[in-house]
Amino acid sequence: MANVHVIQRNAHLAGPVVVQFVPRPEGRITKATVTAISNSVRGSGETREETATAIQWTLWGSLAENAADFLGRGSHVNIVGRVRNNNYEKDGATVYGMEFTAEEIDYLDTRAEGEARRTQSSDARRPAHADA
Numbered sequence: 001m002a003n004v005h006v007i008q009r010n011a012h013l014a015g016p017v018v019v020q021f022v023p024r025p026e027g028r029i030t031k032a033t034v035t036a037i038s039n040s041v042r043g044s045g046e047t048r049e050e051t052a053t054a055i056q057w058t059l060w061g062s063l064a065e066n067a068a069d070f071l072g073r074g075s076h077v078n079i080v081g082r083v084r085n086n087n088y089e090k091d092g093a094t095v096y097g098m099e100f101t102a103e104e105i106d107y108l109d110t111r112a113e114g115e116a117r118r119t120q121s122s123d124a125r126r127p128a129h130a131d132a
Helices: 060-072 111-124
Strands: 006-011 018-022 027-044 049-060 076-085 088-090 093-095 098-107
Touching: 006 049, 027 060, 049 060, 060 093, 060 098
Parallel strands: 049 098
Antiparallel strands: 006 027, 006 076, 018 027, 027 049, 076 098, 088 093
16 A cells, blocks of 8 residues: 655644543554644735645654644644545445654744633633632
8 A cells, every 4th residue: 555645834733632542452542633734825915815724633642742742723733644544334335535654743832822722722612610
């Protein structure tokens, strides 16, 4: 099977990093999923079009753990990974799909920007209290 690499540059995360722990005979491994959106522009002037491409990436092990610790909704990243088919049969019909697995992530935000974004995200999740 051919190994196809995918590079998604100047993307931002559409939501939080979702973390799961997958049991294995050697112990559990961390799995995370992120959805990264890249915008591209074609043409110029009145024919200028902007399109968005969203890819759901799967991250494993320390890559997943670091992403959970340092990334959040809106984080800016470059992602390099591989893609493969994950076709399957359902009710006698073939369902076609693609699976994207990240191998590298470049964090494009400064440490201060990342911390500010995480603080805003955690503040938004806290319920508002009315002062009586």
